[in-house]
Amino acid sequence: MAARERLIALVKALNEYTDEEHPLSAGKLCAILAQHGIAANRRSIYADVAALNRMGWKIESTTRGYYANDRPFTAEDARLIMLALDCAPFMDEATAQRLRQGVAKTQSVNFESPAGIERTYGAQNRLRSAIETITLAIDAQKQLSYVPAACLDDTDIWPREKIEPICLIYAGGEFVLRAAVNGGIDYIPLNAMFDIKLERRSVKHPSVRRKANAPHKS
DSSP states (O other): OHHHHHHHHHHHHHHHHOBTTBOBOHHHHHHHHHHTTOOOOHHHHHHHHHHHHHTTOOEEEETTEEEEOOOSSOHHHHHHHHHHHHHOTTSOHHHHHHHHHHHHTTSOTTOOOOOOOOSSSHHHHHHHHHHHHHHHHHHHTEEEEEEEGGGTTTOSSOOOEEEEEEEEEEETTEEEEEEEETTEEEEEEGGGEEEEEEEEEEOOOHHHHHHHHOOOOO
């Protein structure tokens, strides 16, 4: 019974307190278990981690300690999902907040949630509208057009750029669109794109079509 309780407590501690950037040593894990009245030592932690890995748990070992690597989402994926929830036009704020909290629970206590996107007006609303348009274009395999931010102050006539969207990336605290542009691949920050519109023409670039037509792995 004691060994079973120790294993359960160890799994809970690893899931709650550790991630790739915040591993815990065997000694610190022993201290956490002791707070719950469960006796453990370094040798038992080593043995329990090995047993968990044999049973299919993904407990990684580094020079700084152990961390759980068996989460349904990476930290970046979790942040992107939260922002997508804020942008969903069919979802009220209460539901979005409840789901955000559910996603956050899949991460460790070290996880930092992204700031929520306002649903009402201003720059945040423009971002939400841009994400919706880009997502629609990717799903429908349609081209997009937009006005580059650099052109807004340079001329009274705003030229429109046409691109073929591939995927939307959230990294470094901002959204970036990977797209086929003039026969090549480019990465365009969303804050550099204004007046984004869905075009009628379908995408032509092979990278876009390969991604759209790729078979799903079962």
